[in-house]
Amino acid sequence: DGGITQSPKYLFRKEGQNVTLSCEQNLNHDAMYWYRQDPGQGLRLIYYSQIVNDFQKGDIAEGYSVSREKKESFPLTVTSAQKNPTAFYLCASSLTGDLKYSNQPQHFGDGTRLSIL
Amino acid sequence: KQEVTQIPAALSVPEGENLVLNCSFTDSAIYNLQWFRQDPGKGLTSLLLIQSSQREQTSGRLNASLDKSSGRSTLYIAASQPGDSATYLCAVCTMDSNYQLIWGAGTKLIIKP
Numbered sequence: 001d002g003g004i005t006q007s008p009k010y011l012f013r014k015e016g017q018n019v020t021l022s023c024e025q026n027l028n029h030d031a032m033y034w035y036r037q038d039p040g041q042g043l044r045l046i047y048y049s050q051i052v053n054d055f056q057k058g059d060i061a062e063g064y065s066v067s068r069e070k071k072e073s074f075p076l077t078v079t080s081a082q083k084n085p086t087a088f089y090l091c092a093s094s095l096t097g098d099l100k101y102s103n104q105p106q107h108f109g110d111g112t113r114l115s116i117l
Numbered sequence: 118k119q120e121v122t123q124i125p126a127a128l129s130v131p132e133g134e135n136l137v138l139n140c141s142f143t144d145s146a147i148y149n150l151q152w153f154r155q156d157p158g159k160g161l162t163s164l165l166l167i168q169s170s171q172r173e174q175t176s177g178r179l180n181a182s183l184d185k186s187s188g189r190s191t192l193y194i195a196a197s198q199p200g201d202s203a204t205y206l207c208a209v210c211t212m213d214s215n216y217q218l219i220w221g222a223g224t225k226l227i228i229k230p
């Protein structure tokens with residue numbers, strides 16, 4: 001079955017440590033996204049990539065980094081510069097990065113919950 | 118700047134009732150509006166996508182309407198079932214978000230058997 005796989009499901013970060021969240025899709029989608037979800041708030045966009053080897057900052061990119069070397073993979077690194085990393089992180093993909101006129105919705109993984117040790 | 122609001126934050130109704138979830142947005146210049154469902158600790162599942170030129174979309178017991186001029190969308194759920202219990206989120210695609218989605222915080226729905 002096609003879908004998006006996020007790993008790990010739970011992750012703990014120590015002070016000063018960088019951690020990387022994995023996101024892999026086998027839907028042959030061009031675009032991929034990382035969102036952060038905090039209690040009582042809507043999803044906030046961290047980074048997105050509309051095509052391989054290209055990505056753009058979202059609304060809250062500070063303290064995060066990404067790469068898009070393969071179509072299937074879009075890992076997110078939470079750096080030590082991100083002072084409040086505790087949240088639920090969601091990866092998504094869409095057939096095209098043109099969301100204006102697309103009738104294809106985003107598909108989501110099951111998320112990674114990151115906590116501070 | 119576009120803002121998306123979902124009120125109430127939580128809703129509890131008896132099984133079998135028809136119900137309406139609300140989504141409002143401040144800028145009517147949207148390209149589309151989407152409704153998603155999220156089960157606890159899980160990712161989101163797309164329910165309905167309405168283009169700006171459309172007034173409503175239907176899928177099974179779900180019907181979503183869009184009134185751009187008033188900045189409102191509603192998600193109607195007919196004959197609710199305990200399995201409908203989840204958080205329902207709406208999101209809009211607008212130019213001022215660089216054509217990315219702007220999300221509401223969601224409505225947590227509990228259907229009591």
